[in-house]
Amino acid sequence: MPLLNTNSSSYRVPILLTSLTTRTLCLLGLLSILICLNIYFVCAIVLPSFTSTQPSPPLEPPSQPYIPPYYGVPSQRIPLSQRKFTSQAIDDYLHHKSKTMTDKDLVTLLNNCFPNTLDTTIEWYDLDFPHTFLITGDIPAMWIRDSTNQILPYLPFANQDDRLKALILGVLKTQAEYLYYDPYANAFLRPWYATAMVQDKAAPLHGRIRDRVIPQYDSQYVWESKYELDSLAHFFQLGNDYIKATGDTSGVFGNILWIKTVRRIFQVIHDQQKGTWETEQQQQQQKYVRPTKPPHPLASNVTHARRRDAPLPLPLAQGYRFTRMTDRPTETLGANGLGGVSKRCGLVKSAFRPSDDATTFPYLIPANAHLSAQLKKLSQHIRTTTTLVAHDNTALHDIATEAQFLGDTIHQAIYTHAIVHHPTYGEILAYEIDCYGGYLLMDDANTPSLLSLPLLGFINDDDALYQRTRRFILSPANPWYFSGTFGHGVGGPHTGYAMIWPISLLVQIQTATDEDEVRQCLDTLKQLAMVTNGWMVESFHKDHPDAFTRPWFSWANGLLGATLASVDLRFPHLL
Template identity: 45%
Template sequence: MIYPSVESLQAEMQLQLQDTPHLAQTFARCFPNTLETTVRLLDDGTSFVFTGDIPAMWLRDSSAQVSPYLPLAAQDADVRRLLSGLIERQARYLLIDPYANAFNAEPDGSGHSGDRPSKGAWVWERKFELDSLCYPVSLLYRYWQATQDETVFSEAVQEMFSVILRLMRTEQRHHEDSSYTFERPDPLLPSDTLPHGGRGTPVTYTGMVWSGFRPSDDACTYGYLIPANMFAVVVLGQLAQMAREALGDAELASTALSLRDEIDQGIQTHGVVQHPLYGQIYAYETDGLGHHLLMDDANVPSLLSIPYLGYRPADDPLYSRTRRFILSSSNPYYFSGAYAAGVGSPHTPGGLIWPIALAMQGLTSTDRNEQQQLLNTLTATTAGTYYMHESFHPDEPSHFTRPWFAWANSLFGEFVLAARGALARAAVES
């Protein structure tokens, strides 16, 4: 399908980037990649957006993949059709199984087999990740803000709101109230399964919501994933606003705000630690029992992405100190080499850097020079493909994982668009 607003924006960007042909070509490849290769518009009016080289639709990835097209929805009916259809399909999936992270286009049983308990036919994988509840709400809110289209608040969407709130409430007291478990017999990596009979490591009540897995699909070391809970704080505020203004449901709004405040209190009470070099910073994970994991992961939500998520501004002192920690050798997943320096992930061992993290570093930076340097790094490390990859080796960019990873391509496009002002100023000054 041809999206007129996308073609128009691409043409505009090619003119603006004509003095940086490598950046222009990379943007031209990456920005429309999701639309050109991963979108299926279905006969029931919904949209299936798969992740790229895996034929399943992740709630997280699909939301992130279409993010750069949201500003175009107000003027382009075809973009609205894509986005509203995706929102509806996400809602229907969450009603099928709100604990699942990835789904099939049809109920054909595709995906991981042998996991305990067994998954349904619609489900590709049933790893509970708190961000999987957050991304659909965030996408819906941003779509509604861009279009003021209230037809998107279907019966399934409204029921999704209630399901999300109930599940978050349950997982505030995971070991007491939840029946969720996940085990993968003979996993390739220990992070593919949860210990203690699939229940995860011990936690105590903090007000935060438990998450079995990170947005990398790796098991949490400790059950309270701080950046995912930050994302939940933001989207619960968004849900409350939609409940009030679009649905006229004061009770739903009140429930969301009460839950939001409990989670935020938990973050501030249990998620902040004193670091010997950086002072008070946010931890990545905690269990409420006094244990904290100090690191950051490339996948979003991350601590690096706090301003992007909308939890705190980029100039917030606690975020600034946390950012300095993340972008240093104190973070065990910060790597550097001859071609790049940035955040990686235990999901890809071997000191590999993720373009998603480099783009997020740029999207959360207030330094024009840092943004320009990151754009240069991203375009110089595609190994001649002009596409982003899942990860690459900072000393040998031709060593990379996942040549077709639409989320990374979309986030790069979003970064370029966000940096347009800096690029324009740099061109004038030169």
């Protein structure tokens, strides 16, 4: 047989095809692997770099609950046997808050301060009458402004405690008695009917006997006659807030003396809307009599104060003047007792501020704002009362009309004349103006203040004008804002340089929207209480809190309770 010829073409073709097929398959496999790797590279690396979707950030751990610092504020509420007035509703509230509040320092402060007015300042009351006489604390007199602020924090509990409700109404009725006698006076002594109803063998107290005032008061009734517009606004506020809290319109509108008092207050408002020279010219035509030094009270009939007969109301025809022999310019008025010169513009003059210091320019804007808001509220209360007292519906309707007119007039005048431009803060409210173009940029700790305007019902706390004004007040641009190593806040001329008032910090808390601001102010007050024996005081030094004034100041104590109630509504976790 012939040998196999491997070089022949018939055998070379199959072998070549087999070799080509193997190599092709390998190449195809490698190509497939490369394609898969490229697809993975594009999908996993390239495409994510071009997409805008970012991976979700890791969840933050839940925030830790606020743990307030504890300083050990001392408990100072006086024993039950020594308290001047007790309210079961207030005691139940304190007991409840003591169990629910986690900040034990604030619990102690609340128990010390909130009942302080009831515990220590109710000097006389008759719940059947009803009338109430309370003092400011370490001064044995009843201020219209202070007594309103001292008693207001208890209004939310009035319908839970009939005795407390009568006590509050008694404050309003006593204020009406006082202001009917002298609507220009700011502070009064124990009323004539109260003296007759108690066994008081001590010699009666007397008010300022050397001040030369028109109208001239009897110092057996009046402690001091500094005309402060906010006193009238606070009188209206107590009535308005009492009606809102209790629904008892007859207790206010059914009081004939209240109606007579409001009429005399309206007379004062209209007189104090006049310009200075307008008043001077009018009084010269009326044969104005220069105020003279009053007789010493011991020369008068002191037994008159022990009768139930009310003194005759003082004449108001000659307006108001005040002079005092003093080395402090804030304690007297210039221009022969008239005070700063002003032009009629719809606003109402105020001879003195809520601090009892004389005004620089007569139109005190916070007091006008306060009065405007309260007059409009009064008008609304009267108009919405479905059943007016039958004996004097016409008089009440007239009061409502006049109150609305005056409230609107004052409101418009503030926005027309009291907004000024500050180079840093822009358009803000001035503290005082004269409507001749003069204005004073500042704020004082005492309310009504510019800082407290939302609390007075005049403006919303988120209003841009208020927010700009607030930033100015809480800055070095306000000459009475102090910042020290211990505290930061507003003071005033009454206590002078570097002295901050707790009242201003409490108002700052109530008008703050920032939690950190509230927390910082609360912490300052807690540390302050460590050196003031557990109480709020009038003022303290910005660097040295142990330098403070008036350790017994009921208004500030009551305001702390109201402020904590405000914090409880807005930032409950801080308590």
